Amino acid sequence: MMRPPISSTLIVLMVIAAVVPAAVMGLLFSMEVSRISGSIQAQLGDINSTAINYSSGATDQEIIVTSKALQYEEFFRRIAESNQFVADYLASGIQDIDRVADPNSSLSLTLRRAIKRNSAIERIYLATADGRMASWPDVDGTRKTTRNASEIGSLRWYTAAQAAGGTVWIYGDDMHLICAAPAYRNITLYCVAASEVSLSDIYSDLSGLRGSGYPFIVNRTGDLVMMPKVRRGDSPWDNLLLSGNLYRSNISAFAELGDRISKGKSGSDFLTIDGRGWFVVYSPVKSVGWTVAVAYPSEKMMVPLSLMESSLNSISQRSAELMRSCAATILSRALLLMVISGAVFGLIGITLRRQLRRSAGCISEAMRRIGEGDLDKRLPAGCDLEGILESFESMRRSLRAIVDRARAEGYERGSQDKESSVLKTFDRFLSAESLPPIEGYDICVRQISIGGTFHDILETQHGKVALCLGRAGGDSLDSAVLAATARAVIRALSSPHPDEVVKRANGILVKSSSAPISCFYAVLDYLGGELVYSNAGHAPPFVVSKDGSVDTLCGDGIPMAIRDDLDIGYERRSISGGDVLVMYSEGMIEAQGFDLERLIGVVRGSRAKSASEMADDIERAVPKRDGLTVIVIKAT
Structure with missing residues (x-):
């Protein structure tokens, strides 16, 4: 072998x-x-x-809605206290109701101070049991009294306060409430004071939550008190807006939600409507019998911080x-x-x-x-x-x-x-999902690549739109997490005052971030043609006028999350027809061979074009890098 x-x-x-x-x-x-x-x-x-x-403990959405309900509760408490003070002052006998016509009387001065301290009070009505009635200021701008007992007896707010023996809230029109309070001399009713309250501030504040969900307010009987406008076909919330009541809607889930809300307690619920999930958070405003609710789409729900x-x-x-x-x-x-x-x-x-x-x-x-x-x-x-x-x-x-x-x-x-x-x-928390309609303006958002850049565009109240563009520092992972957090915080704090938004957002972010966050935040009054803005260390946006002149929107050079006492102030600028506002990410002018002067030159040469065409010209000119975003807004 x-x-x-x-x-x-x-x-x-x-x-x-x-x-x-x-x-x-x-x-x-x-x-x-x-x-x-x-x-x-x-x-x-x-x-x-x-x-x-997530159901154990309070989510960030529940905290936001509960905070809004407490905020509105405090709003109505201050008005009720002011109104009761006026009623007690008149019943004290220090000044007679007939003195309301004298602008120098202590009664007139008291009514003037009450309206000045509570800007939501538009008019104060006074009615005595002996048939005298006065208003301040009156409908025609004067201050006068009348004597008509039968007319006073027909006033809903007078009879409701008389029957209740305490403060009552009566519905006026869609945007007004009347707060009425009785006052007594010994045990006899002497007068009733009523304050006509505007709800426009609450509507504007509620509209600030529109970007992250669908906010609305209902009363004890399920009637829709207030809801920011929604687009036609934005089911099922356009159905609720049209029906005006949770129980009159043809959607059974709304009736079930009304049963839970009617108990007057804070809570949350998960609804399924037409095969789509909704996470609804609600909290009561007990003084007026309201409930504040926000519905969040489950598939696009903001991750709680x-x-x-x-x-x-x-x-x-x-x-x-x-x-x-x-x-x-x-x-x-x-x-x-x-x-x-x-x-x-x-x-x-x-x-x-x-x-x-x-x-x-x-x-x-x-x-x-x-x-x-x-x-x-x-x-x-x-x-x-x-x-x-x-x-x-x-x-x-x-x-x-x-x-x-x-x-x-x-x-x-x-x-x-x-x-x-x-x-x-x-990624989905870094950019605006949809653009609100802006009358008289052509707008285009071109997101070349995301990186650590975030932006947002949302309507804060009728006629005003908030614009936000920022960038978070750090490597790709840390930058993405920090950018999503910053955008969520700024959206939750949105208001018509840019400096307050930046200051409050900085107070939250500085506690948890070790990297700088630049941010340009502005509110565009597209009906009045004015831009109010604050710039916290972001690359300055600019406005190219119709004649080709350029104005840069600079601000404080300190970004957020660096110091806890950030206070940057704000600036104003008018926007005229033909003006072009350009907001851009910092990475765009950091690219080799491309700077701010070249970007301004591209926009100046294309200013006669539409916003979309100008964005195309910018995209062709800028070198491709991470984190490139440009927002072009043209006043037509």
Whole structure:
């Protein structure tokens, strides 16, 4: 029987010894990396579903709605106290009701101060039990009294306050309430004071929540008191607006919601209407019998900030635990593999030692024959020692290459999957979902790439639109998380006063952020043609007039989240027909070979075009980089 050559035996044995341990180690490493990546991916994907189904403790949406209800409760409390003071003052006898016509009387001064301190009070009515009635100021601007007992008895607010013996709230028209309070001398009714209250401030404040959901106010009987305007076909909320009552709507889920709201308690509910989920949060305003409610679409629901922070902390801790577990597992299995490999190599060594001894004997015999002059007899095939060193070196190189390649591919795959998943989670919180209609203006938002840049456009009240553009510092992952947080905070605080929005947002962000956040926030009064803005360290937007002149909108150079006492103020600028307002991300002018002067030149040369065409010209001119966004608004 012919023995195989030693070189062939060594090659086969070394290949087996090198490939099998390396393949086992690579397989173990790949399995551990896949397990870690899958666990982190699942936890990241659960952030949204956890936010929607989160029920233990108060979500950020519940905190916002409850805060709004408390804010409105305080609004009506101040008016009720002021109105009661006026009634008690008149009943005290210090000044007679007839003195209301005298602008210098203490009664007139008291009424003037009451209206001045509560700007929502438009008019105060006074009626005495003996039939005298006065208003301040009167409908025609004067202050006078009349005497007509039958007319006073027909006033709803007078009879309601008389019957209740305390403060009552009577509905006026859609945007007014009347607060009426009786006052007594001893135990006899002397007079009733009533304040006509405008609800425009509450409507504007409620409209500020429109971007993140659908806010509305209903009374105890389910009547719709107030709801910011919605687009036609924006189901099911246009149906509620048309029906005007939760119970008169043809949607059964609204009636079920009305039953829960009628209990006068704060809470939340998950409704399914036409196959779409809605997370509804509500809280009562008990003094007037209202309930403030906001409906959030479940698939686009804003991740609560507190839940976001706790979820990311949990991910970090879980990742560290998985890495330690992975290292321990691979170490223990590597030791076991070393023991098994050692045993296999020991058997291989014994086999090779025996074969080498035979080969050495063959070679010695062959050399002896050659020394004796026997040059014709070839070496036996079993004496072949070719390739021993090369086999060992090949084993070392193969093992090292396979392990290094498995480690690099596994690390890269796990790292990229984690970062990509987080970025996709927060992309939708960085930009405006839809643009509100702006009469007399052509608007275009061109988002070349997101990066750490965020922007928002929403209507704060009728005739006014808030514009926001900012950028968060840090690497791609930190920047995306911080940008989404900043946009959510600024949207929740939106108001017609840019400096207050920036200051309050800074107070929240400075506590949790270590990176700067630049922000340009402006309110466009598109009916009055005026822009009010505050700039916290963002690249200055500019306005190109119809004649080609340019005005840059600079501000304070300090961004948010740097210092807790940020106070940047605000500026005003009129907007005329043909003016072009351009807001842009900072990354646009940081690109090599492209600066602010070149951007202004592109807009100046295209100012006669539409907003969309100007955005096209800018996109063609700017180099492609991460975080490039431009907003073009042209007054037509």
